Amino acid sequence: MLSLYWKRFRSNPLTLAGCALIVVLILLSLFSSHLIPHDPYHQDLLNRLKSPSLDHLFGTDELGRDVFSRMFVGIRVSLSIGFIAAFISILIGTLVGLAAGYWRGWLDSVLMRFVDVMLCFPTLFLILTLLAVLEKPSMVMIMGIIGLTSWPGLARLIRGEVLSMRERDFMLVAKGLGLSTPRILFVHLLPNVISPVLVAATLTVGSAILTESGLSFLGLGVQPPEPSWGNILTSGKDFIHVAWWLSLFPGLAILVTVLSFNLLGEGLRDVLDPRIK
Numbered sequence: 001m002l003s004l005y006w007k008r009f010r011s012n013p014l015t016l017a018g019c020a021l022i023v024v025l026i027l028l029s030l031f032s033s034h035l036i037p038h039d040p041y042h043q044d045l046l047n048r049l050k051s052p053s054l055d056h057l058f059g060t061d062e063l064g065r066d067v068f069s070r071m072f073v074g075i076r077v078s079l080s081i082g083f084i085a086a087f088i089s090i091l092i093g094t095l096v097g098l099a100a101g102y103w104r105g106w107l108d109s110v111l112m113r114f115v116d117v118m119l120c121f122p123t124l125f126l127i128l129t130l131l132a133v134l135e136k137p138s139m140v141m142i143m144g145i146i147g148l149t150s151w152p153g154l155a156r157l158i159r160g161e162v163l164s165m166r167e168r169d170f171m172l173v174a175k176g177l178g179l180s181t182p183r184i185l186f187v188h189l190l191p192n193v194i195s196p197v198l199v200a201a202t203l204t205v206g207s208a209i210l211t212e213s214g215l216s217f218l219g220l221g222v223q224p225p226e227p228s229w230g231n232i233l234t235s236g237k238d239f240i241h242v243a244w245w246l247s248l249f250p251g252l253a254i255l256v257t258v259l260s261f262n263l264l265g266e267g268l269r270d271v272l273d274p275r276i277k
Contacts (some may be wrong), residue, residue: 002207002251003270006138011082012267012270014263014266014267015263015264015266015268015270016267017260017263018025018193018260018262018263018267019263019264019267021238021256021257021260021262022257022260023121025079025257025260027180028072028075029076029079029080030076030256032072032073032075032076035072036066036068036072036073037057037066037068038056038065038066038068038069039066039069039175040066040069040072040073040227041066041225041229042065042066042127043063043064043065044060044065045063045064046064047060047061047064048060048061048062048064049239049242049243050064050240051243051245052245056068057272058071058173058176059130059243059245060247061232061235061236061243061246062235062238062243062246064241067245067249068078070227070232070250071229071253072228074228074229074232074250077222077226077227077228078209078212078213078228078229078230079141079209079257080139081142081143081146081208081209081212082206082208082209082212082229082261083205083221083255084143084147085115085142085143085146085147085150085204085205085208085211085212086147086201086204086208088143088144088146088147088148088151088203089147089148089150089154089204089208090154090169090197090200090201090204091166092147092148092151092155093103093152093153093157093200094153094154094155094158096115096151096155096158096159097154097157097158097161097162097193098158098162098185098189098190099111099154100112100155100159100162101158101159101160101161101162101163101166102118102162102166102184102189108159111155112156112159115152115155115156118149118152119152119153119156123149123211124176124214126149127145127146127149127211127215128220129144130149131215137220137221137223138150138223139222139226142212142215142221142222143193146208146211146212150204150207150208150211153200154197154204157196157200158193158196158197161192161193162189162193165189165204166189169231170192171184171188171189172190174188182224195268195269195272199265199272200265202261202262202264202265202268203262203265205251205261206257206258206259206260206261206262206265207258209229209254209257209258209261210254210258212228213228213229213230213233213254213255214230215230215235216228216229216231217230217231217233217234217237229253229254230254232246232249232250233246233247233251233254236248244255253268264265
């Protein structure tokens with residue numbers, strides 16, 4: 001079975017490219033402190049808005065800080081937000097979807113009406129509302145808020161999968177054997193609906209990174225002097241005519257990273273979907 005999955009996976013070069021880029025980004029984030037040529041927090045006003053050169057590969061910003069070094073630190077910040085927000089979203093969405101689809105009845109009605117209410121509001125609007133209440137949003141708060149507002153779609157998807165599985169023969173046998181409910185849910189039912197969870201996880205990471213970048217662009221994301229791709233891009237908008245590199249490099253980084261996770265998600269869908277030969 002694993003060999004069949006691997007054969008499907010490697011048959012798509014775009015998926016392999018996306019996976020390779022994600023691995024490279026993770027490695028760069030782990031060893032960024034050993035790779036950066038300059039202190040990302042050091043200000044040198046005499047060298048502010050210097051164009052890319054051998055000394056400053058991505059130029060300097062309005063405070064004379066090395067953009068290349070700040071971009072490297074931003075990898076760790078953006079990936080941390082993406083992975084942790086996605087974990088929170090997947091955990092809540094999976095548990096809610098399992099509970100609603102398995103028990104149905106009044107619990108299903110209550111949970112799905114709550115999901116409907118959540119889906120009525122744009123996710124960005126909910127995030128902005130929650131962040132507006134906080135005077136100084138920290139990175140941990142941003143992770144939590146993005147994760148807590150992005151699970152309803154997955155919960156509805158998992159519920160649909162559970163409803164299609166709960167009357168299958170293996171579920172009837174598990175209930176007939178008198179197995180405990182947690183064992184039925186997490187040993188027999190969850191592995192059979194894990195495919196959409198894995199696909200949604202990769203797509204949610206990219207979505208969370210994009211959301212954080214948008215929040216930073218609005219001044220509500222990761223706060224300076226902590227670098228993130230979003231706030232580097234924000235500083236670049238005021239100098240777009242004289243310092244194009246402040247917008248180009250973080251914009252390309254966000255584009256490539258989100259695209260890589262989307263390609264990986266599409267590849268996993270093709271690999272795990274039993275209807276695709």
